[in-house]
Amino acid sequence: MPVTKYSRQREAIMDFLMTRRDHPTADIVYQNVKSAFPHISLGTVYRNLNLLADLGRIARIRVGDGVDRFDYNTTLHCHFVCRKCGRVMDLHTDVPSMANGMEGRSIDGNLIEGHVTYFYGSCSRCLL
Amino acid sequence: MPVTKYSRQREAIMDFLMTRRDHPTADIVYQNVKSAFPHISLGTVYRNLNLLADLGRIARIRVGDGVDRFDYNTTLHCHFVCRKCGRVMDLHTDVPSMANGMEGRSIDGNLIEGHVTYFYGSCSRCLL
DNA sequence: ATAAAAACAGGAATAATTACTGATTTTACG
DNA sequence: CGTAAAATCAGTAATTATTCCTGTTTTTAT
Numbered sequence: 626m627p628v629t630k631y632s633r634q635r636e637a638i639m640d641f642l643m644t645r646r647d648h649p650t651a652d653i654v655y656q657n658v659k660s661a662f663p664h665i666s667l668g669t670v671y672r673n674l675n676l677l678a679d680l681g682r683i684a685r686i687r688v689g690d691g692v693d694r695f696d697y698n699t700t701l702h703c704h705f706v707c708r709k710c711g712r713v714m715d716l717h718t719d720v721p722s723m724a725n726g727m728e729g730r731s732i733d734g735n736l737i738e739g740h741v742t743y744f745y746g747s748c749s750r751c752l753l
Numbered sequence: 754m755p756v757t758k759y760s761r762q763r764e765a766i767m768d769f770l771m772t773r774r775d776h777p778t779a780d781i782v783y784q785n786v787k788s789a790f791p792h793i794s795l796g797t798v799y800r801n802l803n804l805l806a807d808l809g810r811i812a813r814i815r816v817g818d819g820v821d822r823f824d825y826n827t828t829l830h831c832h833f834v835c836r837k838c839g840r841v842m843d844l845h846t847d848v849p850s851m852a853n854g855m856e857g858r859s860i861d862g863n864l865i866e867g868h869v870t871y872f873y874g875s876c877s878r879c880l881l
Numbered sequence: 882a883t884a885a886a887a888a889c890a891g892g893a894a895t896a897a898t899t900a901c902t903g904a905t906t907t908t909a910c911g
Numbered sequence: 912c913g914t915a916a917a918a919t920c921a922g923t924a925a926t927t928a929t930t931c932c933t934g935t936t937t938t939t940a941t
Contacts, residue, residue, distance in 0.1 A: 630887050630938050651929080666890045671929065673888090689815030689869070691897080691928070705863050718860055727872060732846055734877025735833050741817070742870040744855060749862025758907050758918050779898080794921045799898065801919095819897070819928080 629680070635673045637661050639682070639697075648686050648694035648704075648713050688713055688743050707748035716744055757808070763801045765789050767810070767825075776814050776822035776832075776841050816841055816871050835876035844872055 637658050642649065649657075655670045674695050678685040686694040688706045694713055705716040727737050765786050770777065777785075783798045802823050806813040814822040816834045822841055833844040855865050 632888055664890065669889060687817030689817060691819060716860055732844055734880065736874045736880060737872045738874035740870060740872045742868060744865045744868045746864045746866035752862065752864060760919055792921065797920060
């Protein structure tokens with residue numbers, strides 16, 4: 626892992642993510658940051674999103690549709706995936722995850738370090 | 754959804770999956786079914802795996818690494834993903850899912866129809 | 882001021898998956 | 912059985928998200 630130097634592009638990416646309460650894909654970030662940096666490349670967006678995620682400054686959300694999404698909110702929370710429109714959003718529920726408390730346990734010799742849970746269904750907009 | 758007709762290729766794909774207790778990718782299935790059907794194409798494997806999954810005859814497993822895996826065992830069970838080698842395997846635990854019981858509930862207008870949970874960490878083989 | 886390291890833009894490459902096309906199989910029905 | 916419509920196939924091209932590569936520009940410690 627290289628020492629990270631400041632970059633204006635990375636700051637802009639972070640700033641954009643901060644303004645969003647949804648979970649933009651790299652391409653959405655790219656489209657938006659382009660207004661401030663017309664010459665920014667998609668590769669730069671990917672590199673910075675991945676770097677920030679690896680540093681734990683943002684969260685990488687993967688719900689199995691083949692597209693990475695990113696979230697400024699790194700606190701542990703659940704997501705809801707609409708099966709019809711594909712939207713991904715926060716799920717405001719206080720249901721404690723069954724999986725908490727599993728961390729550190731070993732099952733069949735496999736050491737559990739974390740878990741992912743997400744819910745899917747039909748979103749409010751698609752139900753109208 | 755078209756009416757499904759019998760096909761020898763589909764049967765072979767299903768039969769192969771039945772013999773496996775892990776969760777082969779489309780390419781693994783392709784490599785193996787080729788011994789019985791030397792001219793089978795990868796597209797055929799994908800089409801049939803997706804068809805079988807849509808029919809509920811097999812399960813599609815997505816753990817966010819960009820590769821679809823398939824499982825003959827369609828009963829609800831958890832998976833463990835090794836972060837080091839990428840292996841995906843069943844996790845034998847009787848921890849009841851807290852997420853069960855959420856089905857049918859509506860939160861913020863979003864109707865919950867199901868959920869996905871998987872654990873990640875270091876597998877027994879990588880810990881040696 | 883300068884030089885090494887990091888980051889960049891632009892574009893090529895990769896990898897998994899899907900879509901297209903004309904030929905082959907399956908199956909319901911006469 | 913023969914046949915025709917529909918499903919499926921093999922082979923290949925296209926798509927999509929993402930990563931990698933290269934030569935140039937920024938950042939930063941000294």
